[in-house]
Amino acid sequence: MSAPVPKIRVRGLAKAFGDKQVLDGIDLDVMPGTSSVVIGGSGSGKSVLLRCILGLIEPDAGSVEIDGVDVLRIRQREREAVNRRIGMLFQNGALFDSLTVWENVAFGLLARRRMRRAEARARACDVLTQVGLDPSVGALSPAELSGGMQKRVGLARAIAATPEILFFDEPTTGLDPIMGAVIDGLIVDCVRRLGSTAIAITHDMASAARIGDRAAMLYHGKLVWQGPASELMQSGNPMVDQFTHGRREGPITMELRR
Amino acid sequence: MSRILGLIATLGASVLGAVRAAGSLGLFALSGLSHLFRPPFYWRSFVSAFFEFAFFSLPVVALTAIFSGMVIALQSYTGFARYNAQSAIAGIVVLSVVRELGPVLAGLMVAGRVGAAMAAEIGTMRVTDQIDALGTLSTNPMKYLVTPRLLAGTLALPLLVLVADILGVMGGFIVATLKLGFGAPAYIVSTLSILQPADVTVGLAKAAVFGFLIALMGCYNGYNSRGGAQGVGAATTASVVAASILVLAFDYVLTEMFFSR
Numbered sequence: 085m086s087a088p089v090p091k092i093r094v095r096g097l098a099k100a101f102g103d104k105q106v107l108d109g110i111d112l113d114v115m116p117g118t119s120s121v122v123i124g125g126s127g128s129g130k131s132v133l134l135r136c137i138l139g140l141i142e143p144d145a146g147s148v149e150i151d152g153v154d155v156l157r158i159r160q161r162e163r164e165a166v167n168r169r170i171g172m173l174f175q176n177g178a179l180f181d182s183l184t185v186w187e188n189v190a191f192g193l194l195a196r197r198r199m200r201r202a203e204a205r206a207r208a209c210d211v212l213t214q215v216g217l218d219p220s221v222g223a224l225s226p227a228e229l230s231g232g233m234q235k236r237v238g239l240a241r242a243i244a245a246t247p248e249i250l251f252f253d254e255p256t257t258g259l260d261p262i263m264g265a266v267i268d269g270l271i272v273d274c275v276r277r278l279g280s281t282a283i284a285i286t287h288d289m290a291s292a293a294r295i296g297d298r299a300a301m302l303y304h305g306k307l308v309w310q311g312p313a314s315e316l317m318q319s320g321n322p323m324v325d326q327f328t329h330g331r332r333e334g335p336i337t338m339e340l341r342r
Numbered sequence: 343m344s345r346i347l348g349l350i351a352t353l354g355a356s357v358l359g360a361v362r363a364a365g366s367l368g369l370f371a372l373s374g375l376s377h378l379f380r381p382p383f384y385w386r387s388f389v390s391a392f393f394e395f396a397f398f399s400l401p402v403v404a405l406t407a408i409f410s411g412m413v414i415a416l417q418s419y420t421g422f423a424r425y426n427a428q429s430a431i432a433g434i435v436v437l438s439v440v441r442e443l444g445p446v447l448a449g450l451m452v453a454g455r456v457g458a459a460m461a462a463e464i465g466t467m468r469v470t471d472q473i474d475a476l477g478t479l480s481t482n483p484m485k486y487l488v489t490p491r492l493l494a495g496t497l498a499l500p501l502l503v504l505v506a507d508i509l510g511v512m513g514g515f516i517v518a519t520l521k522l523g524f525g526a527p528a529y530i531v532s533t534l535s536i537l538q539p540a541d542v543t544v545g546l547a548k549a550a551v552f553g554f555l556i557a558l559m560g561c562y563n564g565y566n567s568r569g570g571a572q573g574v575g576a577a578t579t580a581s582v583v584a585a586s587i588l589v590l591a592f593d594y595v596l597t598e599m600f601f602s603r
Contacts, residue, residue, distance in 0.1 A: 140474050164480065172478045178471035182463075192479040241479070 089152050091116040091249065091281040092137065097146035098305075099132055106132050107143065108305030114298075119275055119282040121296035121313060123289070123327065125336070128302045130285035131175075134251055137283070138172060139163055150249070168196070171247035171280075173271075175254045177238040179226035185237050186212070186222030192245040211240045215270055232263040236270070243274045250275060252284035256291045268294040289328050292316060301327065303336060370562050374488040388490035395456050395498035395553065400505065402455060403448045407506035410443050411435055411513025419522050431522075432529050433536035435514030440541045441601065444506040445499075446593050449552035452499060453585035457560040460491060461581035464564025465574035473565070488561045492554060499553030500546040507545065544600045551596065552589045559585040 090113040097110040106129040114120045124130045135141040137148050139155065147154050155166050171192075179188050187194075189211055190204035199207070209219035215236040226234060235255065242250060255271060256264035268291050275282045284295050292299060296313035301324050309321045317328055326334030418434045464487055467473050476483040511533060518524040559581045567577035 135474070138478065140477060164482070167478060168480050170478060172475070174471045174475055176470060178475040180467075180472055180475070191481070195480040241475075245480075 088115065090114055090149075091151060092283070093147075093149040093152075094133075094137065095147045095149075097133070097136055097143050097148065099129075099136060099141065099143045105305050107136065110146070110302075110305075110307055112300060112307060112310075114281055114283060116281050117279055118297045119272075119284065119295055120298045120300065121292040122283065122285045122300050122302055122307075123287060123292050123316070123324075124285070124302035125287060125327070129305055130287075130302055131253060133302065134172075134253055134283065134285055138170065138251060139167065168245070169248045170251065171242035171245065171249070172251040173235070173238045173242045173253065173255055175257060177226070177234040179234060179237055179241070181226050183225075184222065185224050185226060185229070188226065188237060189222070189240045189244050191241060196245070208240070208244065211244045212237070214243075214274070215240045216266075231258055232260075232267070235259065235263075235267050239267070239270060239274065243278060246278055248278075248280055250278075250280045250282045252282065252286075252295070254286055254288075255284060255295075256286065256288045261290070264288065264291060265294070271295055289316065366566075367558075367562055370488075370565070371492075371558055373484055374492050374558070374561065377482070377485040377489040378493065380485075382485070384486050384490050387486060388494055391460075391491045391494035391557075392498050394459070395452065395494050395557075396501050399448075399452050399455055399502055402451050403502050403506050404509050406447050406451050407439070407444060407510040408513040410447055411439055411510035411515075412517045414438055414443070415514040415517040415522065419518075428522075428524075429532065431518060431524070432514070432532040435518075436511050436533045436537050437541060439510035439514070440507045440537065440545050442545075442593070442597075444503045444510055445545050445548040445552060446589060448499065448503045448506045448549065449556065449589040449593075450586055452502065452553070453556045453559075453589060454582055456495075457556040457585045458578050458582050460557065460560030461564040461567070461578045462574055464561055465567035465577040468565060468567050469570055469574060483565075488565065491557045491561055495553035495555075495557030496550050497553070499549040499556070503546060503549035504542075507542065540600075544596070547600075548593060548596050551592055555588045555592065556585045559588065 092112070092114040094110055094112040097107050098105070099107040110133060112120070122130055122133065132141060136143045143156065148156050150166055153166070155163060158166070180191065183191070186205050186208040189208035193199050193204045193207060194201065205222070209222055212219055212222055217233065217236050217240070221229070221233070226237065229237065252271060255267055259267060271282075271284070272295060274280070282295070284292075286292050286295075293313055293316060298310065299313040299316050300307045300310040301321075302308070303323055309319055309324045311319060316324065319325060319328075323335050326336050414435050415431055418431050419428060422428055422430055467487070473483045473487070476486055515526075515529055515533075518529050519526045563577040563581040563584070567573045
């Protein structure tokens with residue numbers, strides 16, 4: 085029997101901004117239906133990695149395969165078709181502030197034009213309930229919501245079109261620990277219910293352990309460690325240990341200047 | 343020697359920068375226009391941009407036009423009375439308003455009002471990842487944000503200028519009849535006799551070009567803004583300055599093309 089094809093396969097991904105090499109040969113496999121977390125310090129290139137996979141940033145070298153198709157070398161129209169199967173929760177929600185909450189949630193559904201507005205609104209209310217929000221929230225504007233509620237709406241928008249792949253950019257940043265745990269729980273629920281493949285990037289260790297099946301650590305543009313998320317706290321890798329235990333001394337030095 | 347080389351290098355770098363900026367602006371405009379012909383078209387975005395351009399700019403543009411018409415009547419009277427040429431005032435007012443002041447002043451006011459708001463809105467969407475989010479929700483950001491605004495600007499400004507033309511001429515009429523002692527029927531007759539249809543249509547064509555340029559500068563600067571609140575502020579300023587200069591420059595070019603014969 086041949087080995088199963090990874091849902092997402094990244095090979096030799098590299099990206100530099102000016103003379104700063106942000107990604108330097110990333111290899112990463114994410115198997116279907118599993119969740120991977122990528123941990124790393126601020127400015128270690130986690131967001132850039134996610135954006136390269138999503139096609140928001142064009143990498144300098146390397147390949148990104150989704151279901152065996154190299155998405156960096158296909159045409160715009162096909163790329164859009166691939167992106168239709170991907171949902172993303174942005175770090176600060178990135179909700180459209182000119183629209184109401186339900187229009188935000190239903191945005192992807194309406195954009196595909198397969199649904200009437202009334203139908204899309206009903207579906208949006210349904211999804212809002214799934215992330216623990218009252219359907220009445222749908223009529224508010226995003227600016228009226230607290231940070232935790234905005235995260236929930238962002239999550240609802242990401243899962244509304246039942247994507248096969250979900251990306252989470254620092255899902256718990258800016259939330260209190262309890263709300264962080266609640267959002268993590270919702271993420272795990274959604275990923276399980278949809279059977280999606282997920283990649284989350286975070287520097288919150290508790291969150292990484294809750295969300296991920298697999299984990300990887302990004303440092304200086306390279307993945308310095310990969311393994312099961314359960315082994316994060318006792319990986320035996322000095323860099324991962326320093327990071328997960330938040331020690332000041334160790335192989336990782338904080339770059340305060342370039 | 344090295345100082346001269348440095349000078350040349352600086353000059354070359356700034357020229358290259360300008361060429362690069364012009365090229366990226368041109369590509370941006372082409373891409374925005376090309377989406378006009380590829381469905382879907384976002385009517386909702388178009389209608390709200392159109393209202394923002396045309397309807398909500400009406401008060402500002404109306405006041406500008408009325409006062410400009412009034413002041414032209416007053417100023418040309420003081421000048422022309424010396425040569426006993428007061429009868430030319432109706433013609434001066436209508437031609438200067440319809441050919442120049444209507445389109446240009448409306449353009450400048452709308453650049454300050456709508457162009458700035460567009461740059462700020464799209465710029466904020468850029469720095470808060472909302473434009474990236476559009477891409478992940480089956481929506482092409484150019485098609486959704488830029489194309490409807492370009493079309494709205496191009497169609498709305500002529501309408502606005504038509505209103506400005508009428509009100510500007512009316513401003514001149516008010517001053518001429520109430521203050522300068524002209525007879526109302528005579529003033530109207532001489533206004534209509536001097537006005538050619540081409541004066542109006544070329545003025546409106548100018549307005550369409552200005553509307554496109556204003557929307558383009560607002561969208562382009564907002565779309566390419568970087569770096570948080572400060573970046574959005576810079577984009578807003580840049581869009582107003584660039585749109586104003588382009589309006590005046592293209593006004594000259596279009597005048598040269600249509601009226602200089």
